[in-house]
Amino acid sequence: MEQHGFGASLSALSLVADETSRSISAENPNGQAGGGGRESSLLGPGRKGRPCIDILRGCTAELARIEGPGEIRHIWITVPDKPDDEERILRNLVLRMHWDDEEDPSVEVPLGDFFCNGFGAACRVDSLPISVNPTGGMNGYFPMPFRRNARITLENQHPADVGALFYQIDYALLPSLPENAATFHAQWHRQDPTRIGEDFVLLDHAEGMGHYVGTYLAYAALEGCWWGEGEIKFYLDGDRDLPTICGTGTEDYFGGAWCFLEENGGQADEATYSTAFLGHPYYRRLGPPIPGKGPLPGAALHGLYRWHIPDPIRFKKELRVTLQQIGHDGVQLFERADDVSSVAYWYQTEPHVRFPALPDAQARKPRR
Secondary structure, eight states, X not given: OXXXXXXXXXXXXXXXXXXXXXXXXXXXXXXXXXOSSOOEETTEETSSSOSOEEEOTTOEEEEEEEESSEEEEEXXXXXXXXTTOSSOHHHHEEEEEEETTOSSOSEEEEHHHHTTOOTTOOOXXXXXXXXXXXXXXXXXXXXXXXXXXXXXXXXXXXXSOEEEEEEEEEEEEOSOOOTTOOEEEEEEEEESSOOTTSOEEEEEEEESSEEEEEEEEEEEEOSSSBOOOOOEEEEETTOOSSOSEEOSOHHHHTTOOGGGEEEETTEEEEOOEEOSSEEEEEEEESSOOOTTSTTOOOSEEEEEEEEOSSSOEEESSEEEEEEOOEEEOSSSEEXXXXXXXXXXXXXXXXXXXXXXXXXXXXXXOOOO
16 A cells, blocks of 8 residues: 555655545535535535534434445544533534444544544644644544444434534545554543542553554643643553653643743743644633742643654553643642543554443533
8 A cells, every 4th residue: 555645755645546535525425436416405406405414412423434445534524512502512422433343433532532622612723633723623634544344423412413513534445455554543531530649541451563643631630730740651561560651741741841831921821832743722721820839820721632643652462551640839749639531542453452431421521
């Protein structure tokens, strides 16, 4: 398989390949050749007659069913989400992906969190594999290969029907896949609150051969003072008590430094940023800075991502990923408890370990 997708360089863009381009949307739900735009509108036949779908409360929509071999190259999706909704649509829609007739999904994540929009709140993301643009246009560019078939669904666990769901899934049909092509996985976890002195688990147990490619955190810092001294740990291939890879702090792992603090008008506050592989695109204070503590922040919501694309973390047998909850009060470290949600993204050979049961919509309800 020639590199013409996510991993291709610009120098390969001019090369022809034995691939068949297809796309699925509400206008062509089966990706048929010459099958797009059949429906009629008030403008006449084939004039934007079915650009979107509705998903009734409690129902699951099948967005795509594709016979392979092939590779999904791009997913775009958007859904109305009012910022003042008590129940947030982005946390109440559950995205699932199944590869090659598997019974258990390889991807099971609330829609917003998958696209680095946790807390049910939309924010812009300008990264390489995930891009979220005004207003709520969510794009994913992770390559998703499959040998026999692919199935993508979206379940509506919102208290009401969800209308005007627009989406497009662009993919290539291929003659074959390389033997070492692994399948894409993503898993959501939440702990509210975390337990004092116990590491938060992003990925409890991946079993097989593969590589870890990304982390998203929706981190609600509930206590005052700096929240991000916790180290992220990767336990590889038999590690038990101590990990092979251990970071130096939360903001360090996400590519920032020194509490993200920047001065603005004489007041220091945590800065946001969004780059190709690292970002802190979402920040919302829940309270004022701690009195008498100088620049130390108060309670706040943080959305953070890191993509291990130039530096994938390889495992041959198994992987476990955790994060400490450690703060700093300006004098010393302390153990703390916060509300942490995460998405772990990785590739591995199948079969994969069955995911823990996804918490229901009430247990996923984000802080405001």
